[in-house]
Amino acid sequence: MRVVRVAVAVMLLSGWAEAQERRPLGVVDMIQLPALSDPQLSPDGSTILFVMDGPDWKANRRVGHVYRIAASGADQVQLTFGERGESSPRWSPDGRRIAFLARRGDDANSQIYVLDADGGEARRVTTHPSAPGDLTWSPDSRLVYFTAANAPSAAAKEKKRLQDDVYAFEETNFEQEHLWVTDLDGKATQMTFGDYSVTDYTLSADGSAIAMTRAPSPLLEHMRFSEVWVMDGSGGNASRLTTNEINESEPIVSPNGRDVLFTADANERFDAYYNDKLFIAPRAGGAARVLLPDVPYQVMNAQWTADGAGIVFVANHGVHTELMQVDVATRRVTALTSGEHSVGAWRMSKAGSHVFTLNTAERPAEVYLMPAGGAMRQVTHVFDDVARTVAVAKQERLTWKGQDGQTVEGLLYYPIGYQPGTRYPLLVFTHGGPAASDTFGFAAEAQVYAGKGYAVLRPNYRGSTGYGDAFLRDMIKGYFKQAHLDVLAGADAVIAKGIADPERLVKKGWSAGGHMTNKLITFTNRFKVASSGAGAANWISMYAQSDHRAFRTPWFGGTPWQANAPIDLYWEHSPLRHVSNVKTPTLFLVGQEDPRVPLPQSVEMYRALKYNGVPTRLWVAPREGHGWSELRHVLFRVQAELEWFDKHLNGRTYAWEVAPGDPPPVPATTSQGRQ
Numbered sequence: 001m002r003v004v005r006v007a008v009a010v011m012l013l014s015g016w017a018e019a020q021e022r023r024p025l026g027v028v029d030m031i032q033l034p035a036l037s038d039p040q041l042s043p044d045g046s047t048i049l050f051v052m053d054g055p056d057w058k059a060n061r062r063v064g065h066v067y068r069i070a071a072s073g074a075d076q077v078q079l080t081f082g083e084r085g086e087s088s089p090r091w092s093p094d095g096r097r098i099a100f101l102a103r104r105g106d107d108a109n110s111q112i113y114v115l116d117a118d119g120g121e122a123r124r125v126t127t128h129p130s131a132p133g134d135l136t137w138s139p140d141s142r143l144v145y146f147t148a149a150n151a152p153s154a155a156a157k158e159k160k161r162l163q164d165d166v167y168a169f170e171e172t173n174f175e176q177e178h179l180w181v182t183d184l185d186g187k188a189t190q191m192t193f194g195d196y197s198v199t200d201y202t203l204s205a206d207g208s209a210i211a212m213t214r215a216p217s218p219l220l221e222h223m224r225f226s227e228v229w230v231m232d233g234s235g236g237n238a239s240r241l242t243t244n245e246i247n248e249s250e251p252i253v254s255p256n257g258r259d260v261l262f263t264a265d266a267n268e269r270f271d272a273y274y275n276d277k278l279f280i281a282p283r284a285g286g287a288a289r290v291l292l293p294d295v296p297y298q299v300m301n302a303q304w305t306a307d308g309a310g311i312v313f314v315a316n317h318g319v320h321t322e323l324m325q326v327d328v329a330t331r332r333v334t335a336l337t338s339g340e341h342s343v344g345a346w347r348m349s350k351a352g353s354h355v356f357t358l359n360t361a362e363r364p365a366e367v368y369l370m371p372a373g374g375a376m377r378q379v380t381h382v383f384d385d386v387a388r389t390v391a392v393a394k395q396e397r398l399t400w401k402g403q404d405g406q407t408v409e410g411l412l413y414y415p416i417g418y419q420p421g422t423r424y425p426l427l428v429f430t431h432g433g434p435a436a437s438d439t440f441g442f443a444a445e446a447q448v449y450a451g452k453g454y455a456v457l458r459p460n461y462r463g464s465t466g467y468g469d470a471f472l473r474d475m476i477k478g479y480f481k482q483a484h485l486d487v488l489a490g491a492d493a494v495i496a497k498g499i500a501d502p503e504r505l506v507k508k509g510w511s512a513g514g515h516m517t518n519k520l521i522t523f524t525n526r527f528k529v530a531s532s533g534a535g536a537a538n539w540i541s542m543y544a545q546s547d548h549r550a551f552r553t554p555w556f557g558g559t560p561w562q563a564n565a566p567i568d569l570y571w572e573h574s575p576l577r578h579v580s581n582v583k584t585p586t587l588f589l590v591g592q593e594d595p596r597v598p599l600p601q602s603v604e605m606y607r608a609l610k611y612n613g614v615p616t617r618l619w620v621a622p623r624e625g626h627g628w629s630e631l632r633h634v635l636f637r638v639q640a641e642l643e644w645f646d647k648h649l650n651g652r653t654y655a656w657e658v659a660p661g662d663p664p665p666v667p668a669t670t671s672q673g674r675q
Contacts, residue, residue, distance in 0.1 A: 028657045036365055039367045048071060050367050065082070071369055197217055214226060253283065263279065291311070324336060408490065413443070416450050426494055432514075437466045477557045521575075531586065586615075587640065594626045
């Protein structure tokens with residue numbers, strides 16, 4: 001392993017440095033953009049580690065490496081160069097070493113490697129039979145804690161070899177995940193045992209206690225049965241602190257050892273389906289309490305201050321996210337940041353310094369540092385050339401009234417080269433979740449559409465997080481009550497501004513965004529063309545097909561198979577119920593292995609439109625799950641949508657881009673074209 005000093009970390013956008021004029025972002029450009037994540041501040045506060053990934057077209061995936069940069073922003077250095085990449089860099093508390101995850105040489109899976117902070121060759125520490133994850137150093141820098149799945153038994157391996165491998169669904173087709181610890185010589189010791197999985201954990205500052213969440217299995221289906229536990233740092237005296245059917249996360253023991261902080265999407269009674277909130281439970285036992293029960297934002301993660309008097313957290317305020325701090329005794333909340341941005345990957349040091357990524361409308365996320373009590377400042381400058389050479393769409397917060405008078409907001413991207421008085425096609429691009437929100441940021445795919453002459457609206461419709469519990473819970477006992485009406489009202493607001501052409505409305509989205517597409521094409525013919533990615537057709541059949549039901553039960557007030565099941569409500573809110581109304585040419589896309597919104601949901605919509613004579617296509621990506629990640633699949637998906645929109649909205653042929661190094665595309669004939 002060598003250490004190479006670089007002036008600019010990565011310039012994957014070939015040719016941009018030589019560009020004389022700013023130009024719009026292309027599809028290949030979008031994929032070529034690097035991404036920064038997981039910043040880690042050194043114990044002395046002088047240096048930051050982070051991961052930067054980029055596309056490896058030969059491997060057909062993104063590959064990340066560990067970088068180091070001075071807190072001043074000087075001396076950016078790439079530390080790792082493995083062919084398969086590296087992740088999860090963690091400073092030892094003495095600042096002398098860096099642990100990270102990588103798969104190298106003959107490793108069967110990722111292992112823990114350790115590198116001297118000054119550079120040199122990394123050394124593999126573990127040879128674990130399954131991939132370690134969630135690394136944490138002990139306070140004395142001698143041990144590394146991690147989670148890993150149990151190894152299959154010898155009998156299970158033999159059955160697999162013989163293909164005598166019939167399994168009981170959701171009973172034997174997984175291995176439980178437990179907590180381990182290893183010394184730097186690779187001697188690993190298992191710390192938790194039993195028929196459960198450790199889904200999250202943190203080590204107390206002095207190493208004397210470990211807080212964790214345990215679930216019956218690692219399956220998403222069982223996350224609602226997770227509970228908060230705490231045990232001694234040696235693994236003894238484990239005790240359970242919660243008993244409910246809520247998915248708790250991020251448990252952290254207080255500095256004085258008396259309390260455990262965690263977050264959960266619940267209210268003070270532990271009813272499900274609320275904006276995530278802060279909870280504190282006495283370590284000795286007793287009821288957990290909500291620290292801020294009525295705030296109109298979502299808590300996304302949290303950490304005790306070093307003195308235990310306060311808690312710092314990231315708050316989702318709808319179209320922006322901020323760092324905030326609450327005084328535990330008085331419950332007084334102070335905003336630490338404010339702006340049109342998104343805070344991500346946040347960590348706080350013992351000294352109270354904050355390191356995080358900040359995504360803005362002008363550039364993708366860069367690493368920032370904010371000393372305790374000081375102002376935040378940008379550390380990395382990976383995207384300086386992008387800022388100089390890319391024509392970036394203007395982005396603004398837009399508010400409008402829903403049908404019932406509720407204020408709704410979203411983000412509006414103006415088309416590149418926008419001319420006041422000219423009306424443009426409007427792409428209404430709805431987020432997934434639906435318990436999520438679109439926030440200020442570069443949003444590369446929206447930038448691609450803006451570069452091709454579209455205005456883009458990303459609405460935070462009813463059911464989004466960051467706007468209070470009533471706004472989120474509008475979907476309780478009926479998914480499509482106000483959500484789709486909010487989206488249509490948002491499109492009307494852009495039309496009223498004189499920007500959007502009401503005759504050229506386009507709809508797209510993925511997951512819950514796909515559900516929204518399926519609903520809107522059955523509800524209205526105002527959209528001239530649409531694309532639905534991994535969208536639901538039939539809530540009844542999807543309830544059992546999907547690996548996730550926790551949200552869907554409150555949406556419809558019960559299960560489809562209980563006595564007196566609310567089947568009529570399930571069916572009435574299913575897009576398939578009204579699919580005979582569809583006239584909009586619609587493209588469907590889905591991963592062949594999608595566990596969340598499985599392939600049959602898209603098949604049902606596709607076959608309905610096909611039978612009714614509505615122009616449609618269904619594209620299925622092999623090997624992909626709920627989101628497409630293989631580079632060539634992403635390249636295809638974005639362009640298949642652009643081509644579909646061009647054909648049915650503008651009546652023109654789309655010119656396909658190719659991956660770097662590929663030959664130019666061969667013009668398609670009428671019979672062989674993508675149609």
